[in-house]
Amino acid sequence: MDTHFRTRVGCLFHVVLVAVLALxxxxxxxxxxxxxWLLDQPTNRRLTRLEHRVPRGMILDRAGxxxxxxxxxxxxxxxxxxxAALLGYLDQQYGREGLEMRWNGELSGLSRTFTGQDLRRMARNEAPRGNDLLLxxxxxxxxxxxxxxxxxxxxxxVLDPATGGILGMxxxxxxxxxxxxxxFPRLSADPRKPLRNRATQxxxxxxxxxKLVTAAAALMHGQGADTAQTCAGGVARRYGVNVRDFGGAAHGRLTMPKALEKSCNQYFAQLAAELPPADxxxxxAAFGFGRRWWEERNYLPDPRMLPLRMAVSSLTPGPDMTTSQGERAHMGFGQSTVVATPLQMAMVAAAIANEGKLMAPYLVAAVRKGGTQRTLRSLRSGPIGFPLDRQRARELAAMMRGVVEHPGGTARGARVAGLTVYGKTGTAQQRGGADHAWFVGFAEREGRGSSPRRIAFAVLLERGGTGGGVAVPLAKRLLERWRDLE
Amino acid sequence: MTGSVTRRIFIIQAVVLIALLLGHFIVWAAYPRAWAHYYQGAAFFKVMAPPLLMHLGWFALLVVLRTKGCRETLIVPVAALLVGLGTLFLLRLAGGSYLQYITETSPYWRDVFADRASVIYAAYGKQVIFFYVGLAALLGLLLVRWDLQALTRYKYLVGSGAVLLLLVTTLFGSETGGQQIALDLKFFTFQPHEPVKILIVIFMAAYLAEKRDLLVLAAARARFLSVMDLRYLGPMIALWLLVMAIVFKHKDLGAALLLFGIFLGMLYLGTGRKTYLALGLGMFLFGVFAAYTLVARVQTRVAIWLDPWQERYINDQGYQIAQSLMALGNGKLIGAGLAGGYPEIIPAVHTDMIYAAISEDMGLVGAVVILACFLLLIERIFVVGLRARDAFGGLLIAGLGVSLALQTLVIIGGVVKAIPLTGVTLPFISYGGTSLVINFIILGLVLKVAAHPAAPPAAT
Incomplete structure (x- = not known):
């Protein structure tokens, strides 16, 4: 055959090669x-088949x-x-939600990794099963x-400050x-919205x-715990806005520890207003305000680690809203445009408890081979921010201890024998009803147990009343029972 | 891999056998209830025997090639792997469908899977038989003394044979899904476009080889087209047009695409004139445009191809391709594992869509292996074509290579939604008696030419 034929055949083969590679x-x-995307298609019968054939994986708590x-x-x-609010649900009619939805691949066994155990199981004619999740x-x-x-x-x-793990919610x-x-029909029609998770949504x-955030900002930006301000009592006209303390009390001239104990609005209004807004x-932001940190891989290597619907806590509604000094004064004690989820406030406490290092909260800690103890994937979160350094975190913690321990502190009701409790109360006013009652803080216990040595917590009672009156006793009950766990 | 049948080839063949036996073992372990139902005892041996028996045939072929001194032998283990994978997946799909049938709760799907299980299980049995028919045909081509050149003398007979086959199908063919592509011969249904494909290649190779000198002359006279082109190519084009017209009448879009590609490829191989290629591509585009505007069926095909997820298609005509893509999605990189996926959900999975089944169980990695096998096979066929003794042999073998390559590309392209899905089989792998036997005949022609290559240039 001639050389032309050779080139033509070579040319055709290259065309085939390119076509195969393109395909x-x-x-x-x-x-x-x-x-x-394909696995989630409604016409994909694989999902329903698997639910019949493959036992869905279990969801386990930290102890298994x-x-x-x-x-x-x-x-x-x-x-x-x-x-329910943490695990979500699984229903043939109403679909999947929350953790059951986000981790459906692992739980249903669709994205299972093939291991030697699978081969043995096949040899023994055992059915495969979905992976388990350890929370x-x-x-x-x-x-x-x-x-x-x-x-x-x-x-x-309730958070574990050292790891960011959610212990309870x-x-x-x-x-x-x-x-x-x-x-379901009743739940979705209920105006109180029982299908929402109030802790994060x-x-x-x-x-x-x-005020914990305001204090941290002041401490980290040149102010000391001994910074003194005057609280005149009544309604003080400052920076063009009215600042009023609870019951119109006058606290006189006071420093930061006392101001936190008494929860003095005028003190923190001045502290916040006089701080440069950027500081x-x-x-x-280091505490998590204004950030969608749960979407970033640096903090949660797998976004499904926190399979909850989340709302952004923020100082101002928009990212670049300029604020007046008066607005910042109100922000200093958590009013004006500041909004936070209960999880966000628990994070503030956790950052202080963990000596200034805020670990990203997460819920899913590991994927286990279905029905075995074998861990396929371990998940850990990273630090979201360092709002305080170690020394100033301890300083602020000492002040929070004063809030609980000192006579005249607003959270004296939270003292628990056998525990060291740190806290800060809050009574937040919102138009259209009673106040929201807050208590956030952390507690430390002696000795070793199956639970971490320190836990951070936030208690919120929507339209519940005053923080000291309603939220503190609840926190005390919670902490007492935590203490009694072995 | 030149050299005669060496120990190396036997070792490769043995490795293929071991891999297939492992596959059959996994399939045996995965569907115990299906085998208990189908085999009533000694299921293990009944599952494991066919690959062993089929390999007896392959080893016998290697021995024959060794005695013939054939220098092109890597083709055998590659083809054995493809055929073996095909039957393995038929068995696996039969088991999978049976399991779906006995575990399904909805009566509609129970019926679907009961039906599918029995159809695919029967197909598996038939495929093993067709394997021996094909192998016998292959050995016949190799062992019976005949001269390949004889085909050139009967080229018009061969060409008319192709037309006749198609006409018979027009008159007596059974219609499925609006297409007229099968002859029902009681024992099995005969797909005439499979042999037509080979007959056309033989006809064109003989024609082009004969007119080669004239065509070269014509090309030298005119850089573009001249009356001479038409005079020399006229009969060939006329026959081919006739074939295309009948195929269009059958509404067999896959075969039309295939025959068009073969025609263009062989024209290029025989003449090397880019003018023809450009003209052919122009005709192709015009044909596609004409078919799209005139034939409603083509319009729906294209619409389904572009977006099978639309509400009006997804549970109807787009269902098959959508299910195929879902199978690929479940396959991910390394696959769901043999018998681990759910490809039996796909309609016609054992014939047209078997590539999706393999891609689901074996993943992208498995798809790469399959495609590499096809590329290797096509490359070896082309090499045999280059070593052929005469122009006819070269054109014939290269043409068969083109036909194999095109068919592979058309069906895989359809399965992965790169082009509209048309019903052609995946060579060597899909279930289909005609297809398998014809592929063995292609293999036989290739090995026959390989066994009598051109003498080294120095000796001529």
Missing amino acids: LGWQAYWHLHGSD EKLAWSNGVTREYADGRAT TLDLRLQRIAHDTLGERTGAIV ATQPTYHAATLRAD DFYPPGSTM FAETA
Whole structure:
């Protein structure tokens, strides 16, 4: 054959080669990039098939205690009411929500990694099963938080300051995951919105608990704990706005520890107003204000680690809103445009408890091979910010201790024998009803146990009354029961 | 891999066998209830025996090639792997469908899967038989003494044979899904466009080889087109147009695409004139445009291809391609594992869509392996074509390579939604008696030419 024929054949082969590579590239798109989208298509029968064939993975608490498991096609719960807002639900009619939805791939076994165990299982003719999820949650603490909150509208958040792990998170009103199908129409019509998680989805003015942020900002930007201001009592006209203390009390000239103990609005109004606005915003941002930190991989390597619907806590509604000195004065004690979720305020306490290093809160700690102890993936969050250095965090913690311990402190009701409690109360005014009652802080216990040595917490009672009067006793009950855990 | 049948080839063949046996073992372990139902005892041996028996055939072929002194042998293990994977997946899909059938709760889907399980299981049995028919045809081509050149003398007979086959299908063919592509012969349904493909390649190779000198002359006289082109190519174009017209009448879009590609490819191989290529591509675009504007069926096909997720298609005509893509999505990089995915959900998974099934279980990695096997096969076929003794042999083998490559590209392109889906089989892998036997005949022609290559230039 002539050489021309050789070149023509070579040319055709190259055309085939290029076409095959192009097809492969196109195919790779469906395999890799389009995979999750395709698996979630309603006409994809794989999901329903798997639910029939593959036992769905369990959800376990930090100690390996079962929170949710599957019995045939029905999902069963250790405490379906206490954990509903965290685990989400799974219903053939109403779909999936929360953790059950975000982690559906692992739980249903669709994105399981093939291991030697699978091969042995196949050889023994055993069915595959979905992977289990290990949470940071402590079922005991979760139940305590849920019981403590009772029927009151509000939320309780308990964090492990050292890791950021969510130990407990109660919200009211809530629902029961196991009876969701029957209750759903009623739940979605309920004006109190029981399907929302108040701890992360709803924000409230933080009131005096915001003074922790103001104090941190002042400490980190040139002010000392001995900075003195005068509280004249009554309604003080400052920076063009009115600042009034609780009951119109006059605290006289006082320094930061006393001002925090007494929760003096006029002191913190002056502190905030006189801080350069950028400094105040910087510290608030380090605490998490104004940031969608849960979307960033630096903090949560897998965004599904916190499978909750989140709202942004912020100082001002827009990112670049310029504020007047008067507005900043009100922000200094948590009024004006400042809003925060209960989780955000628990983070403020956690950052102080962890000596200034704020770890990103998360809920899912590990993926386990279904039904075994083998960890496939361990998940850890990173620090969101360093709002305080170690020394100033200790200084601020000492002030929070004073709020609980000193005579005349607003949170004296939170003293618990056997624990060292640090806290800050808040009574936040919002137009259109009673005040929101806040208590945020952290507690430390002696000795070793299955629970961390320190926990940070935030208690919020929506339209509940005063922080000292309503939220503090609840926190005391919570802490007492935590102390009694072995 | 030149050299005669070496120990190396036998080792590669043995590796293929071991891989397939492992696959059959996994499939045996995955669907115990299906095998208990189908085999009533000794299921393990009944599952494991076919790959062993089929490999007896492959090893026998290698021995024959060794005695013939054939220098092109890597083709055999590659083809064995493809055929073996095809039957393995048929078995796996039969087991999968049966499992779906016995675990399904909705009566509608129960019926669907009961039906699918029995169809695919029967297909598996038939495919093993067709394998031996194909292998017998292949060995016949190799062992019976005949001269390939004889085909050139009967080229018009071959060409008319293609037309006749198609006409018979027009008259007696059974209609499925608006297409007229099968002849029902009681024992099995015969797909005439499969042999037509080969007959056209033989006809064109013979024609172009004969007129080669004239065509070169014509090309030298005119840089563009002249009357001479038409005079020399006229009969060939006329026959080809006739074939295309009948295929269009059958509404067999896949075969039309294939025959068009073969025609263009062979014209280029035989003449090397870019003018023809440009003209052909122009005709192709015009044909696509004409078909799109005139034939409603083509319009829906294109609409489904562009967006199968639309509400009016997703549960109807777009269902198949959508399910295919979902299978790929479930496959991810390394696959759901053999018998780990759910490809039995895809309609016609054992014929047209088997590539999606393999891609789901074996993932993108498995798809790369399959495509690499096809590329290797096509490359070896082209090399054999280059070593052929005469122009006819070269054109014939290269043409068969083009036809194999095109068919692979058309169906895989359809399965991954790169082009509209048309119903053609994936060579060597898909279930289909006609297709498998024809592919064996292609293999036989290639190996026959490979066994009698051109003498080294020095000796001529």
